Amino acid sequence: xxxxxxxxxxxxxxxxxxxxxxxxxxxxxxxxxxxxxxxxxxxxxxxxxxxxxxxxxxxxxxxxxxxxxxxxxxxxxxxxxxxxxxxxxxxxxxxxxxxxxxxxxxxxxxxxxxxxxxxxxxxxxxxxxxxxxxxxxxxxxxxxxxxxxxxxxxxxxxxxxxxxxxxxxxxxxxxxxxxxxxxxxxxxxxxxxxxxxxxxxxxxxxxxxxxxxxxxxxxxxxxxxxxxxxxxxxxxxxxxxxxxxxxxxxxxxxxxxxxxxxxxxxxxxxxxxxxxxxxxxxxxxxxxxxxxxxxxxxxxxxxxxx
Amino acid sequence: xxxxxxxxxxxxxxxxxxxxxxxxxxxxxxxxxxxxxxxxxxxxxxxxxxxxxxxxxxxxxxxxxxxxxxxxxxxxxxxxxxxxxxxxxxxxxxxxxxxxxxxxxxxxxxxxxxxxxxxxxxxxxxxxxxxxxxxxxxxxxxxxxxxxxxxxxxxxxxxxxxxxxxxxxxxxxxxxxxxxxxxxxxxxxxxxxxxxxxxxxxxxxxxxxxxxxxxxxxxxxxxxxxxxxxxxxxxxxxxxxxxxxxxxxxxxxxxxxxxxxxxxxxxxxxxxxxxxxxxxxxxxxxxxxxxxxxxxxxxxxxxxxxxxxxxxxxxxxxxxxxxxxxxxxxxxxxxxxxxxxxxxxxxxxxxxxxxx
Numbered sequence: 110x111x112x113x114x115x116x117x118x119x120x121x122x123x124x125x126x127x128x129x130x131x132x133x134x135x136x137x138x139x140x141x142x143x144x145x146x147x148x149x150x151x152x153x154x155x156x157x158x159x160x161x162x163x164x165x166x167x168x169x170x171x172x173x174x175x176x177x178x179x180x181x182x183x184x185x186x187x188x189x190x191x192x193x194x195x196x197x198x199x200x201x202x203x204x205x206x207x208x209x210x211x212x213x214x215x216x217x218x219x220x221x222x223x224x225x226x227x228x229x230x231x232x233x234x235x236x237x238x239x240x241x242x243x244x245x246x247x248x249x250x251x252x253x254x255x256x257x258x259x260x261x262x263x264x265x266x267x268x269x270x271x272x273x274x275x276x277x278x279x280x281x282x283x284x285x286x287x288x289x290x291x292x293x294x295x296x297x298x299x300x301x302x303x304x305x306x307x308x309x310x311x312x313x314x315x316x317x318x319x320x321x322x323x324x325x326x327x328x329x330x331x332x333x334x335x336x337x338x339x340x341x342x343x344x345x346x347x348x349x350x351x352x353x354x355x356x357x358x359x360x361x362x363x364x365x366x367x368x369x370x371x372x373x374x375x376x377x378x379x380x381x382x383x384x385x386x387x388x389x390x391x392x393x394x395x396x397x398x399x400x401x402x403x404x405x406x407x408x409x410x411x412x413x414x415x
Numbered sequence: 416x417x418x419x420x421x422x423x424x425x426x427x428x429x430x431x432x433x434x435x436x437x438x439x440x441x442x443x444x445x446x447x448x449x450x451x452x453x454x455x456x457x458x459x460x461x462x463x464x465x466x467x468x469x470x471x472x473x474x475x476x477x478x479x480x481x482x483x484x485x486x487x488x489x490x491x492x493x494x495x496x497x498x499x500x501x502x503x504x505x506x507x508x509x510x511x512x513x514x515x516x517x518x519x520x521x522x523x524x525x526x527x528x529x530x531x532x533x534x535x536x537x538x539x540x541x542x543x544x545x546x547x548x549x550x551x552x553x554x555x556x557x558x559x560x561x562x563x564x565x566x567x568x569x570x571x572x573x574x575x576x577x578x579x580x581x582x583x584x585x586x587x588x589x590x591x592x593x594x595x596x597x598x599x600x601x602x603x604x605x606x607x608x609x610x611x612x613x614x615x616x617x618x619x620x621x622x623x624x625x626x627x628x629x630x631x632x633x634x635x636x637x638x639x640x641x642x643x644x645x646x647x648x649x650x651x652x653x654x655x656x657x658x659x660x661x662x663x664x665x666x667x668x669x670x671x672x673x674x675x676x677x678x679x680x681x682x683x684x685x686x687x688x689x690x691x692x693x694x695x696x697x698x699x700x701x702x703x704x705x706x707x708x709x710x711x712x713x714x715x716x717x718x719x720x721x722x723x724x725x726x727x728x729x730x731x732x733x734x735x736x737x738x739x740x741x742x743x744x745x746x747x748x749x750x751x752x753x754x755x756x757x758x759x760x761x762x763x764x765x766x767x768x769x770x771x
Contacts, residue, residue, distance in 0.1 A: 382568070
């Protein structure tokens with residue numbers, strides 16, 4: 110029982126960064142923009158969050174700083190893609206390469222610096238329920254925030270007029286433009302939101318998951334988040350499911366060793382990447398289904414004069 | 416007031432070539448600002464970065480050592496990018512080439528023979544092709560996005576190398592260090608210029624530039640690649656098979672990356688290490704773009720990116736600057752290039768009159 114609870118707790122911590130990043134990317138992609146720079150935005154969130162907590166000691170300041178860092182990175186992408194008509198795929202790649210380099214530069218002085226991790230917030234009363242109390246109601250603030258964001262994004266996408274407009278822009282930017290909506294402005298906002306979410310996802314890694322700074326510590330999670338959006342068929346609820354599924358796979362390596370299973374650690378570490386490939390294969394093999402679910406204008410350039 | 420962008424009737428041919436120059440200038444300006452922010456004299460930093468590394472014969476030879484893998488991979492990636500096939504996992508394919516080529520070298524340990532080096536290079540190519548072949552198979556058979564699969568396989572490749580270097584490839588007399596034996600002389604690439612590390616790979620890279628140029632401009636396959644990339648519908652109408660192009664471009668870029676990996680282990684490194692590339696596979700993406708997806712352009716941009724690696728090392732030694740500056744420089748260069756490229760299709764208008 111204790112092992113099970115420990116396993117579930119680690120699944121939650123492994124899933125949370127993926128959940129943030131994938132939710133943000135989902136909103137960006139729903140507006141019709143494919144930002145492949147998630148990894149770069151995450152790692153910048155990770156280092157800026159860590160630097161902020163090191164200097165201020167405040168977890169809240171660190172979280173906000175990481176969101177700003179992610180949104181700042183995203184704004185570079187947004188300006189290039191929306192104002193300079195740069196192609197989305199190479200621009201996203203550039204964002205990742207730049208983010209990995211810049212974070213390493215900023216992080217030079219942070220190597221070996223320790224941090225205790227962001228505090229857990231026990232919800233009075235509920236946290237003392239046996240078993241589930243500890244799992245559900247004694248988490249750090251970011252775990253609660255990630256679940257809250259699932260609800261907010263779901264509500265925004267499906268229940269609000271603004272969400273409807275955002276989806277319309279993603280499905281047919283020309284039609285949305287003809288109806289008088291500012292495609293560029295709406296996409297700009299969606300990209301910034303995606304960046305802020307990736308930033309806080311990255312900060313979860315350096316503030317809670319393993320509270321220290323390691324160069325390249327996102328280790329491909331930004332890319333896994335991108336795959337999760339495809340896996341989820343651009344549906345909010347399924348992003349939640351996918352993130353926890355991948356969280357589960359990620360922590361297998363920790364617990365397999367604890368249970369004394371004789372598989373080399375490197376093989377266990379391959380699992381999330383191999384699972385991503387498997388999932389992509391499984392979801393993508395039906396071409397029509399992908400076409401039906403993905404935003405119709407995804408990745409296509411837009412220019413008003415057309 | 417801000418200038419507005421006006422779409423050109425036809426893309427500007429001269430801007431295609433001016434854009435990388437403009438991007439480089441903007442990157443230098445941004446670097447100067449960055450150095451000022453870091454409290455380093457920009458003059459000293461730029462000197463350490465761009466002048467000092469190539470002001471000696473040894474420095475120039477090191478430039479060829481670093482440029483070799485970038486040219487090989489950059490030329491091959493250009494073909495795929497032209498066809499709209501996004502292999503961004505060249506880093507993993509390079510690692511597989513290193514594993515395969517390295518295993519061959521260790522298999523012939525303390526043996527001599529002219530056949531050993533060709534075998535190392537060929538097995539390296541096979542290793543890279545195998546890794547890229549998985550991507551091609553998943554793309555053509557299951558429609559799986561090649562960007563994500565090739566990248567995921569890069570992480571798997573790095574872990575695989577780590578696993579092997581802690582196991583079968585480890586030096587039996589190496590006090591348990593995760594390193595292979597040093598290759599014997601007959602498994603090391605011949606040095607072209609005594610007293611330097613400039614090796615046979617530099618010539619192979621030049622041959623690759625020539626082959627890439629011939630393939631693109633003189634063969635039907637090159638024509639098909641360009642048509643599929645520019646107008647997929649027209650390509651299919653003409654009966655060109657997109658699957659075939661996916662397979663071929665991935666096998667070529669995988670093979671080239673694998674060759675680069677085999678060259679790295681049997682050239683400048685001389686053994687198998689847990690880390691055989693400082694990100695050449697990713698930098699080659701920038702090389703391909705800055706080189707305008709053209710083999711000759713790639714040659715020049717690879718030298719520039721090679722210089723950024725050397726410059727990063729020099730700046731670290733002379734000015735105590737973090738080596739990560741290299742990555743920032745490379746990222747900035749690609750950003751500015753993508754921004755400058757807007758001028759290929761649009762022109763700036765500064766006057767107040769309304770756009771047509």
